[in-house]
Amino acid sequence: MFVDNVEIKVRAGNGGNGLASFRREKFLPFGGPDGGDGGKGGDIYLVADADMQDLAAYKHRLIFKAGNGEKGGTNKKHGINGVDLLIKVPVGTAAYVKKDGEEQLVADLQGKGKKLQVAKGGRGGKGNVHYATATRKAPEIFQPGEEGEQFDITLRMKLITDVCIMGYPNSGKSTLLSAVSAARPQIADYPFTTKYPVLGVVDDGVQKYIWAELPAIVKGSGQGKGFGNSFLVHAERAAVLVYLLDAVSPGIVEEFARLKEEIKAFDLQLAEKSSIIAINKTDLIEDAVELAAVKEKLEETGLPVYEISAALNTGVSELISAVHKLVSEHKKRSIVEMGPEMVFRPKPVDLRD
Ligand SMILES: Nc1nc2c(ncn2[C@@H]2O[C@H](COP(=O)(O)OP(=O)(O)O)[C@@H](O)[C@H]2O)c(=O)[nH]1
Numbered sequence: 001m002f003v004d005n006v007e008i009k010v011r012a013g014n015g016g017n018g019l020a021s022f023r024r025e026k027f028l029p030f031g032g033p034d035g036g037d038g039g040k041g042g043d044i045y046l047v048a049d050a051d052m053q054d055l056a057a058y059k060h061r062l063i064f065k066a067g068n069g070e071k072g073g074t075n076k077k078h079g080i081n082g083v084d085l086l087i088k089v090p091v092g093t094a095a096y097v098k099k100d101g102e103e104q105l106v107a108d109l110q111g112k113g114k115k116l117q118v119a120k121g122g123r124g125g126k127g128n129v130h131y132a133t134a135t136r137k138a139p140e141i142f143q144p145g146e147e148g149e150q151f152d153i154t155l156r157m158k159l160i161t162d163v164c165i166m167g168y169p170n171s172g173k174s175t176l177l178s179a180v181s182a183a184r185p186q187i188a189d190y191p192f193t194t195k196y197p198v199l200g201v202v203d204d205g206v207q208k209y210i211w212a213e214l215p216a217i218v219k220g221s222g223q224g225k226g227f228g229n230s231f232l233v234h235a236e237r238a239a240v241l242v243y244l245l246d247a248v249s250p251g252i253v254e255e256f257a258r259l260k261e262e263i264k265a266f267d268l269q270l271a272e273k274s275s276i277i278a279i280n281k282t283d284l285i286e287d288a289v290e291l292a293a294v295k296e297k298l299e300e301t302g303l304p305v306y307e308i309s310a311a312l313n314t315g316v317s318e319l320i321s322a323v324h325k326l327v328s329e330h331k332k333r334s335i336v337e338m339g340p341e342m343v344f345r346p347k348p349v350d351l352r353d
């Protein structure tokens with residue numbers, strides 16, 4: 001079961017109390033205060049782990065606690081700090097905390113190995129050794145440890161992929177992904193075989209990019225029908241979309257328009273991504289003239305159109321080159337868009353005249 005979204009509770013460790021104690025030595029019955037400080041409570045971190053595929057591990061595990069700090073010891077001994085807790089999450093996971101009824105992003109773990117604190121452990125309390133003054137030689141007081149931070153956190157994972165194959169059920173998405181990569185999604189001639197996103201690495205001989213097959217778009221879901229297209233969030237980070245159409249289905253041009261509407265209804269920005277249309281199953285079409293007319297009509301949308309047969313692997317390498325070219329253009333563009341940071345340095349003012 002693929003889980004891309006879970007709610008967890010995190011409880012950072014409490015700080016240990018400071019200690020109130022007094023030195024006891026032979027011949028020195030009323031020694032001064034020697035109570036040490038409490039240990040700090042453990043912090044909680046999220047760590048992006050490249051080996052994790054999804055958040056299924058946290059579906060039934062709700063509460064995550066870091067260790068509490070121990071209380072201070074005699075002889076000024078510092079209490080042991082609570083153990084930190086690292087929660088591994090898949091790369092591409094974002095964490096949200098609800099504040100005033102609204103979700104706020106608190107951590108976005110895009111890079112492998114990235115580590116971000118989500119709850120801070122409480123500080124340890126001071127022992128009475130800190131409270132001795134000239135007039136108060138034997139303080140019975142100590143500082144209590146501070147409570148650790150506690151949050152309810154929603155983890156949402158969005159796939160990191162360069163390319164997403166989008167299409168209606170049975171258009172051949174799984175067949176295409178198996179033709180272009182080593183991924184082996186289930187292929188069947190009944191709809192909704194693929195219920196979870198599947199990733200494959202596609203190597204064009206020069207570059208490797210990640211392609212994903214998303215579950216089929218549900219017809220009419222944009223109008224609130226069906227069970228929704230929530231998995232489309234996984235296309236948000238993709239550079240390029242491949243719209244896969246079934247050459248056999250009647251009204252391919254209208255079908256494409258509907259597909260686009262469906263995606264727009266979910267997220268306008270998604271529909272504006274660089275895209276390519278691929279007409280699949282062309283091996284089943286005997287009328288070449290009709291196919292050419294459909295292609296021409298689709299080209300009026302301004303998108304490049306490729307004719308392929310994923311099953312026979314024809315036209316597929318041309319499609320891969322075109323898609324990868326778009327991905328690399330996108331990557332170059334986004335480097336420029338991020339740009340170097342602007343630093344404003346005011347010139348030193350000459351005060352001499
Ligand atoms: N003839 C032919 N059949 C295909 C082609 N691509 C996919 N199919 C068949 O179409 C059906 C649906 O394919 P699948 O990849 O599972 O579609 P998905 O639901 O979009 O992932 C399967 O029976 C495939 O064998 C193709 O290029 N030519």
Ligand SMILES: [Mg+2]
Nearest residue numbers: 173174193194
């Ligand atoms: Mg499939």
